Amino acid sequence: MSTIKDAYLKEIEQRGYNVDPIQLRVAEEYDKLKTKIMNDEPAVDTSKVSFFQKLMKTVPDNAKRYQDPRGIYIYGRVGRGKTFLMDLFYNNVDVPKIRSHYYHFMQDVHNELRSFAGESDPLKLVAKSYAKKCKVLCVDEFHVIDITDAMILYRLLEAFLDEGIFFITTSNREPDELYKNGLQREKFLPAIEIIKKRLVSVPLDSDNDYRMRHLEAADVWFTGSVEAQQKHFEAAFDELVGHSDGPITRDINGHSFEMLKVGGDATWFTFKEACAKPRASQDFIKLASEYGTIFLSAVPLLNRDRQNEARRFVIMIDEFYDQGVKVVIGAETSLADLYESKGTNALDFEFDRTMSRLIEMQSETYLHQPKRQA
Numbered sequence: 001m002s003t004i005k006d007a008y009l010k011e012i013e014q015r016g017y018n019v020d021p022i023q024l025r026v027a028e029e030y031d032k033l034k035t036k037i038m039n040d041e042p043a044v045d046t047s048k049v050s051f052f053q054k055l056m057k058t059v060p061d062n063a064k065r066y067q068d069p070r071g072i073y074i075y076g077r078v079g080r081g082k083t084f085l086m087d088l089f090y091n092n093v094d095v096p097k098i099r100s101h102y103y104h105f106m107q108d109v110h111n112e113l114r115s116f117a118g119e120s121d122p123l124k125l126v127a128k129s130y131a132k133k134c135k136v137l138c139v140d141e142f143h144v145i146d147i148t149d150a151m152i153l154y155r156l157l158e159a160f161l162d163e164g165i166f167f168i169t170t171s172n173r174e175p176d177e178l179y180k181n182g183l184q185r186e187k188f189l190p191a192i193e194i195i196k197k198r199l200v201s202v203p204l205d206s207d208n209d210y211r212m213r214h215l216e217a218a219d220v221w222f223t224g225s226v227e228a229q230q231k232h233f234e235a236a237f238d239e240l241v242g243h244s245d246g247p248i249t250r251d252i253n254g255h256s257f258e259m260l261k262v263g264g265d266a267t268w269f270t271f272k273e274a275c276a277k278p279r280a281s282q283d284f285i286k287l288a289s290e291y292g293t294i295f296l297s298a299v300p301l302l303n304r305d306r307q308n309e310a311r312r313f314v315i316m317i318d319e320f321y322d323q324g325v326k327v328v329i330g331a332e333t334s335l336a337d338l339y340e341s342k343g344t345n346a347l348d349f350e351f352d353r354t355m356s357r358l359i360e361m362q363s364e365t366y367l368h369q370p371k372r373q374a
Contacts, residue, residue, distance in 0.1 A: 229330030
């Protein structure tokens with residue numbers, strides 16, 4: 001049986017990287033989990049098996065007891081290889097499986113819950129539905145910020161694990177830091193206990209920030225047609241994050257926000273989506289708090305007919321800059337030609353600051369600084 005460790009060493013050699021001992025240790029943890037998955041059989045509580053069921057050699061679901069741990073929780077700073085290693089595991093385990101970004105996963109859970117409206121235990125039915133589709137569920141970027149999600153995650157995780165699903169996830173936060181300072185956090189604490197008791201929690205906090213290699217190699221200000229931007233960003237985004245989901249519609253402060261791709265703590269959306277709609281500074285603050293790298297494409301020439309869009313662009317860049325978000329921009333023009341000044345407009349002075357910040361945001365100093373918390 002091929003191992004995750006062997007797959008890791010092969011991939012590292014192909015990319016021309018040095019072996020990272022911390023990543024190697026995580027690969028070995030994945031191998032332990034893979035062995036468990038391939039040999040997984042539930043224990044049977046015979047007191048819950050009727051005489052007729054014993055005769056027919058059938059076991060009811062409520063008599064099955066699956067042995068913990070039933071998954072792995074990998075946590076660490078951005079760019080340390082969490083998604084890369086989870087993808088290696090996912091691609092090298094041969095069982096029914098699903099891989100999703102956390103936001104996409106929760107969106108699907110809520111859709112399923114609506115389909116089971118009126119049932120006595122809809123979360124259990126959601127888990128049973130997933131159990132029919134997969135033995136392994138990989139969820140990238142476990143990042144709880146929504147109170148609606150926080151209130152159901154304990155029973156949801158419990159139901160998934162009880163159904164025999166192996167739950168594999170990555171996060172930038174250690175378990176005890178999840179949903180920190182969130183509303184009614186005390187009701188989320190049982191979910192943290194489930195993660196700590198029923199999954200293996202493994203830190204991945206190498207000194208090497210591998211994402212920066214790709215950001216430095218990427219053209220963080222790309223000038224070209226919208227079609228050329230699309231092609232460039234497709235390749236650059238996939239190189240940066242590996243696996244991604246999209247398109248995804250997110251709820252941002254009560255308004256829908258269309259994202260072309262989401263992967264890890266990175267997202268990609270268009271200028272039109274961000275700045276041509278009635279967005280407020282709070283929307284950009286929320287985006288900056290949730291994502292460390294943002295791809296923004298189809299930025300047009302900001303002429304006199306686009307003053308409202310230009311104002312929102314200024315506000316957005318201010319918020320991204322303040323939180324240290326890395327921004328990759330695709331535009332029709334060079335940065336120097338982006339804004340058509342009126343000469344007497346108050347926005348001219350604001351945009352001068354924005355231009356200065358955009359220049360700084362392309363520097364190695366800015367790209368290497370840690371993301372700041374709002």
